[in-house]
Amino acid sequence: MRDLIRKLTETYGPSGFEDRIRAVIREEVEPLADEVRVTPLGSLVAVKKGTGGGRRIMLAAHMDEIGVMASHVDDKGFLRFTAIGGVNPLTCVGARVQFEDGTLGVIGVEGKREDRTKAPRLDQLYIDVGATGKDDCPVRVGDAAVFVRPFAVRGTRLIAKAMDDRIGCAVLIETLRRLEGTSNEVYFVFSVQEETTLSGARTAAYGIEPDLAIAVDVTGTGDTPEARPMAVELGKGPAVKVQDRGMIAHPLVRDLLVRAAEAAGVACQMEVLERGTTDAAAMQLVRAGVPSGCLSIPCRYVHTPSEMVDEGDVEGAVKVLVEAVR
Amino acid sequence: MILKELSEAFGPSGNERPVRQILRQALEGHVDRMWVDALGNLHTEKQGTGEDRLRVLVTAHMDEIGLMVVGHDDDGTLKVRAIGGIDPRVLPGAQVLVGPDRLPGVIGLKPVHLLKEGEADKVATIDQLRVDIGAKGKEEAKNLAPVGAVVVFATRFRELGPTVMGKSFDDRVGCAVLVELLRGERFPHDLHAVFTVQEEVGLRGARVAAYAACPDCGFALEGTIADDLPKEKDVSPTTELGKGPAITVMDRTFIAHRGLNRLLVETAEELGIPCQFKQPGIGGTDSGAVHLAREGVPCATVAVPCRYIHSPASLLSLADFENTVRLMREALNRLRREHVGSSF
Numbered sequence: 001m002r003d004l005i006r007k008l009t010e011t012y013g014p015s016g017f018e019d020r021i022r023a024v025i026r027e028e029v030e031p032l033a034d035e036v037r038v039t040p041l042g043s044l045v046a047v048k049k050g051t052g053g054g055r056r057i058m059l060a061a062h063m064d065e066i067g068v069m070a071s072h073v074d075d076k077g078f079l080r081f082t083a084i085g086g087v088n089p090l091t092c093v094g095a096r097v098q099f100e101d102g103t104l105g106v107i108g109v110e111g112k113r114e115d116r117t118k119a120p121r122l123d124q125l126y127i128d129v130g131a132t133g134k135d136d137c138p139v140r141v142g143d144a145a146v147f148v149r150p151f152a153v154r155g156t157r158l159i160a161k162a163m164d165d166r167i168g169c170a171v172l173i174e175t176l177r178r179l180e181g182t183s184n185e186v187y188f189v190f191s192v193q194e195e196t197t198l199s200g201a202r203t204a205a206y207g208i209e210p211d212l213a214i215a216v217d218v219t220g221t222g223d224t225p226e227a228r229p230m231a232v233e234l235g236k237g238p239a240v241k242v243q244d245r246g247m248i249a250h251p252l253v254r255d256l257l258v259r260a261a262e263a264a265g266v267a268c269q270m271e272v273l274e275r276g277t278t279d280a281a282a283m284q285l286v287r288a289g290v291p292s293g294c295l296s297i298p299c300r301y302v303h304t305p306s307e308m309v310d311e312g313d314v315e316g317a318v319k320v321l322v323e324a325v326r
Numbered sequence: 327m328i329l330k331e332l333s334e335a336f337g338p339s340g341n342e343r344p345v346r347q348i349l350r351q352a353l354e355g356h357v358d359r360m361w362v363d364a365l366g367n368l369h370t371e372k373q374g375t376g377e378d379r380l381r382v383l384v385t386a387h388m389d390e391i392g393l394m395v396v397g398h399d400d401d402g403t404l405k406v407r408a409i410g411g412i413d414p415r416v417l418p419g420a421q422v423l424v425g426p427d428r429l430p431g432v433i434g435l436k437p438v439h440l441l442k443e444g445e446a447d448k449v450a451t452i453d454q455l456r457v458d459i460g461a462k463g464k465e466e467a468k469n470l471a472p473v474g475a476v477v478v479f480a481t482r483f484r485e486l487g488p489t490v491m492g493k494s495f496d497d498r499v500g501c502a503v504l505v506e507l508l509r510g511e512r513f514p515h516d517l518h519a520v521f522t523v524q525e526e527v528g529l530r531g532a533r534v535a536a537y538a539a540c541p542d543c544g545f546a547l548e549g550t551i552a553d554d555l556p557k558e559k560d561v562s563p564t565t566e567l568g569k570g571p572a573i574t575v576m577d578r579t580f581i582a583h584r585g586l587n588r589l590l591v592e593t594a595e596e597l598g599i600p601c602q603f604k605q606p607g608i609g610g611t612d613s614g615a616v617h618l619a620r621e622g623v624p625c626a627t628v629a630v631p632c633r634y635i636h637s638p639a640s641l642l643s644l645a646d647f648e649n650t651v652r653l654m655r656e657a658l659n660r661l662r663r664e665h666v667g668s669s670f
Contacts, residue, residue, distance in 0.1 A: 016581030040542075040666070041583075041622035069576055069606045072562035080561055082607030084576065123561070141562075141603040142575030142587075193581060197614075203622030 001314065002158070004028070005170045006151040009160035012100055014067030014084045014144045015196045018042055020100075021063045025169060025190050032176045033188070039207060043200040044190040048176060054183030057325050058210035058290075059175070060201045060279040061168030061217065062194030065161070066303055067146040068097055068107075070127070070139050077131030079105065079139055082122065085195030086276075089120050091304040097127060097145035103138050105129040105145060147305040156235065156311045163307035165194065167297050167314060168216040175321045182326050194279050201279030205286040212253060212291050214324070215280035216317065218307070219244075219271050219296035232271050232298050235310040237261070238317035239271035241294035246277025247284055253293030260324035266316040271296050295321060328352055329502040329647070330483040333492035336428060338392030338409045338476045339527045342366055345388040349501065349521050356509045357519070367535045368521040376514030378663060383518045383541035383623070384507070384654075385532050385612045386500030386548070387525030390493070391636055393457070393477035395424070398468050402461035403434065406477060408452055410526030415449050416637040424459055425475035431459035479638040488644050489567070495632040495640040497525065499647060500547035503630065506651045513658045525612055529579070532612035536619035543586060543624045543666045545654070546612040549642065550574075550604055550629035562605040565631035568643045570600030571650040574627040576607060579614020583624035585665040590626060593657045599649050604629065624666045628654060 013021030022044050030036055033046035044063070066085035073079055092107045099105070105127040109120045127145070131137035151160040160166075172188045179186065187208050191200030194217075205213060219239055222230030232239050240257045241249050261268040273296075284292035297317055300308040328348075337345035346368050353360060357370040368388070391410035398404060404424070418435035434456050438446070457477060461467035481493035492498075504519055518539045522531035536544065550572050554563035565572040573590050574582050594601040613625040630650050632640040 016576060017584070019584070038667075039622055040624055041617065043622075071605045071607060072560075074560040076560075082576075082605075142573075142606055196576075196581060197579070197618075199580070199618055199622065202618060203620070207621035 001170055001174055002153065004173065005158060005160070005167065008166035008169055009151050009162045012098065012146055013063055013065055014146050015064040015193045017100060017144045018064050018192045022190065025063060025173065028173050029176060029188065039204050041200055041203050042192045043204045045204060045208070046176060046188040048179060048186045048188065050183045050185045051181070052183060054185060055211040056185045056187070056208065058187045058189055058205060058208050058213040058283065059172055059321065059325065060189040060191050060213065060215045060283065061172045062165045062200065062279055063169055063190040064192055064195050065146055065164065065166070066195050067144050068127070069144045070141055072141060073134050073137050073139065075134060077133045077137045079127040079129065080123070081125070081127055084144060086303050087122070088303060089122050089125060092125055093120065095305055096148050098148045099139055099143050099145045101138065103129050149305040157308050158311055159306050159308045161305045161307065163299055163309050164218045164302055167218060167309050171216050171297065171314060171317045171321060174318045178318065178322050179325065184325055186325050191279055198279055198282035202282035202286060205283040205290060209287060210290055213280065213283040214253060214292070215278040215283065215294040216321065217278040217294060217296060218299035218302055218309070219273050220302055221298045221300055224300055232269050234298050234300060234308070235312055236269050237267035238313050238320055239269040239296040239298055241271045241273065241296055244273035244277045245275055246281030247292065249280070249293040250291035253291050256324055257293060257295055257320060261320045264319040264323040266319050268316070268320065328505050329490065329499060330492070332498035332501050333483045333494055335498070336423060336478055337388055337390055338478055339389040339524045341476050342388040342523045346521065349388070349505065352505050353508055363534065363538060365531050365534055366523040367531045369535065370508060370519045372508060372512060372517040372519065374515040374517065375512050380515045380542040380661065380663060380666065381518060381540065382515045382658065382661065383520065383536060383539045383544040383616060384504060385520045385522050385535065385544065385546050385616065386504045387497045387522045387531065387612060388501060389523055389526050390478060391526050395471050395473055395475040395477065397473065398464045399456060400464050402463045402467040403456035403458050404467060404471055406452065406455070406457055409476065411636055412452065413636060414452050417452065417455055418450060420638045421480040422457060422477045423480045424457060424477050425471045429459050429470055430480060431457050434458045481639050489641050490644060491639050491641050493638060493640065495642050496549040496635040499549040499630045499632065499642060503547045503647065503650050503654065507654055510655060515658065515661060522612055529610065529612055529615035533615040536616040536623060540620065541623055543583070544613060544616040546616065546625065546627040547654070548611050548627055548629035549632040549635060549640070551609065551635055552631035552633045564605040564608060565602055567631050567633060567641070568645060569602045569631070570646060571653050572602050572604040572629045572631055574604050574611070574629070577609050577611065578607065579610035580617045580625060582626045583666070585667065586624055586626035589661060589665045590628065590653065590657050593660055594653055597656055599653050601653060
């Protein structure tokens, strides 16, 4: 799976600009699925038809990633920008970003070095693409960029930008590859615009009308120095979400995942996330309501250019999911 | 000028009837069907002439920001609360119209002669302000402007050469653009144009209108922020007057569909129509609700730049208005199925 994870995490795809990552995923799922389509907003839906008599299950992992969007080009060619999704200004200074056409930029901060005693605000930052004025600046207002950082492996830890949620995409692709002989009809949805508005999963779910929905996404951990307390650790297995800021998991979906972990012989953790939410929050509210839950991949440094997951947790998530939708 | 009539119309969120009446009259004979839905949205349909017809939803919101009477003081003044996003800095001293009878009034303030040191620097909150309609005592005030009566700015529309001034260009200018589009020739596609209610309080009208319309794509027409006065720093003016229609890439409520934005930009470039991108990440429009309807709707937002929106008087350039009408008309003529697809 490492090559797949490398390919997925290194591909460009901020919210609203998912064309490239969709093409990469499409190539992976086309040989595995019975049917592949794209929703009006751009989410990719791969269908694995069941043998009949089962349920319609929707699995969702979002293919968009956080990023930045140019909001102004100044007279000297510096770019002001706004966040696409939850970008922390603390992780921006000195970071490199890349636009869709390949243009690389460095993020700088206004002011004198001795003044920098506080975390900057986003509007105090700028992107330097090496331009000297408006005329030779290759970037226009509205162009989007992502943080760049190569994929790296340290022991069982995998490090990359956009693990949130390309790791979920990898889990879905691998689940699709291994899944066979089920009566259920399983919809593998690679959703758009999760980081901004959850629009992709919400609208895809309307079209699919699932009996049950599971989001696969990253979650935080409490296992780093002085971390905000949280009973999730890296390397202790995938986490079954109980609740987060946007959703309380349906008990049946939660229990289904816990039983699937037991059956698959995978250790899992229970997750209560105090901040953030996932596509499940949107899916559960579609039409007359959808029992929804979430299988999480524990991840350190979420929404920074170096998100870290454990390979064993990823493998465990695939096993749990294959068992759960079987 | 329809913009004058619309600008001067009385129609805060939830009380859009006067605006709706003007629009119904203006569009009589220019559309195939016209009806009002459960929330008060004015729907119109204009069938297309092409063979491969898309169903195109175009919205502009009728409602404006305003105030609502929530109580009365013994002296006959009115306590009010905001309808939509009102900046309390623009209120003191403003002339207003109150209730269905459009009673003239003024938002009271202490004369400058009586201000104590430091007082002039402070902004009064809306609950500290009172609307004065000249009523003598609580009972008279209650009779003239009962709780629930709504208040709008009393601003007359004026032409200042190529620039015009008036209230509520957000979004009466969008309504005016849509009227111009509907009064013209038929488009290749089936146009479902909706003048929506309650945008300023949460995109409520557009949400149900989009559900009903089942469109293949959507355009929201707006009046948007132009913050183009001199600044200390070289930062975004959001949009600039005179630089043409403003296209949204991303705001707080949605991300514009890339194919539709490409259609708009290519149309503008080919025809030499000036256009600009609005500063991303700011504000929200009906597209925020429309794009979420049913299985999702590819959406774009096109706006006429307006200075001082959400205040008693805004300014806009008539050239920007004309160019917005032209850009939208030509873009709708050039729209093809591939623009709303996902391979571009």
